[in-house]
Amino acid sequence: MAPPLIVIVGPTAVGKSDLAFDLALKINGEIVSADSMQIYKLMDIGTAKPEVSKRNIVRHYMIDIVYPDEEYSVALYKQDAEKAIEKIYSKNKIPIVVGGTGLYINSIINKVNYSESGPDKNFREQLDNLSNEKGIEYLHNMLYKIDPVSAKKISVNDKKRIIRALEVYYRTGKPISYYQQLSNNQPNTKYNTLIFGLTMNRTILYDRIERRVDIMINKGLVEEVRSLLSMGYDERLNSMQAIGYRQILGYLRGKLGLNEAINLIKRDTRRYAKRQLTWFRNNDRVEWFDLDKIDEEDIIKKIIERLAGICKE
Known part of the structure; x- marks a missing residue:
């Protein structure tokens, strides 16, 4: 047991x-x-x-x-x-x-089902540079367009989670909220x-x-x-x-x-x-x-x- x-x-x-x-x-x-x-x-x-x-x-x-x-x-x-x-x-x-x-x-x-492989450092660095250039709100808007469910949950100031959510989408073609929903049911x-x-x-x-x-x-x-x-x-x-x-x-x-x-x-x-x-x-x-x-x-x-x-x- x-x-x-x-x-x-x-x-x-x-x-x-x-x-x-x-x-x-x-x-x-x-x-x-x-x-x-x-x-x-x-x-x-x-x-x-x-x-x-x-x-x-x-x-x-x-x-x-x-x-x-x-x-x-x-x-x-x-x-x-x-x-x-x-x-x-x-x-x-x-x-x-x-x-x-x-x-x-x-x-x-x-049971967490979304990818837990090592981070894509190049991709994260690109987004980090983009944030420094255009502001973190720009990244948050990017996330909102592909995954409004996650964007509503993640603070506009939480750059780490915003970048992680964008990374999951561009790696898998599905938003991180999709994988989280799967996890919630398991x-x-x-x-x-x-x-x-x-x-x-x-x-x-x-x-x-x-x-x-x-x-x-x-x-x-x-x-x-x-x-x-x-x-x-x-x-x-x-x-x-x-x-x-x-x-x-x-x-x-x-x-x-x-x-x-x-x-x-x-x-x-x-x-x-x-x-x-x-x-x-x-x-x-x-x-x-x-x-x-x-x-x-x-x-x-x-x-x-x-x-x-x-x-x-």
């Missing part, structure tokens, strides 16, 4: 990491992050990584994997995360995958997977997002971005274009006032949370918990009940 795998998804700032930590303590579990920004070393405040004190108590995997200027892909994530999951099983513990990056989650819970049978989603009233969630951004600023997000620049990391890197970092770069370059940058971080994070909810709600395998109606302790009890159920099968 396939071993159990718990997956916790939901929008940013909803409380996934805290719940996963408390759950891990109760079920002898360890955590595998599914966050495309927490993989980066030196980027701690703006990525809202779990506190080091918690990571010292419960082992977390897939955090601080690469430096901000290193290439990383969904295919590499799948490979590394599955190794982490196997390591957790080898210790007779239960893996808990937690995060809000839909592509990372899908790579674990589904669960990964290596694991007996339970997927739980967290949600809450939109107004409350947005308030949590705004307070989180304020905390990041108070913890030193501006100094973190300034430090990355001083270490030589190019502001055009995909990692540096993430929400929070991109806006603070605008402030440091004199293009935005600090309050304007902070308000843009809050706005863009709210929009990102909305996209995350849309993504995960399209998966009918997710069992949702509304935090306005049920508290964390009861959610954990229900997850443990579901886990006990599949372990008896």
Whole structure:
């Protein structure tokens, strides 16, 4: 019988990491992050990584994997995360995958069918040059013409994913959304997977997002971005274009006032949370918990009940 795998998804700032930590303590579990920004070393405040004190108590995997200027892909994530999951099983513990990056989650819970061969460096370099010449919006418009489904999901600032989607199309003749849809219909049978989603009233969630951004600023997000620049990391890197970092770069370059940058971080994070909810709600395998109606302790009890159920099968 396939071993159990718990997956916790939901929008940013909803409380996934805290719940996963408390759950891990109760079920002898360890955590595998599914966050495309927490993989980066030196980027701690703006990525809202779990506190080091918690990571010292419960082992977390897939955090601080690469430096901000290193290439990383969904295919590499799948490979590394599955190794982490196997390591957790080898210790007779239960893996808990937690995060809000839909592509990372899908790579674990589904059979991923689109090409995972090595990148076409020449093609990517051509598109990168085109982006530098005409702007990233130009690439996003190219993608929209061939794959509007993906273009609506991928942020206009996410050059890495835009180029990847264009590469898949020009390699295979089919859009990446086609292959992702195939994957969505083919669960990964290596694991007996339970997927739980967290949600809450939109107004409350947005308030949590705004307070989180304020905390990041108070913890030193501006100094973190300034430090990355001083270490030589190019502001055009995909990692540096993430929400929070991109806006603070605008402030440091004199293009935005600090309050304007902070308000843009809050706005863009709210929009990102909305996209995350849309993504995960399209998966009918997710069992949702509304935090306005049920508290964390009861959610954990229900997850443990579901886990006990599949372990008896």
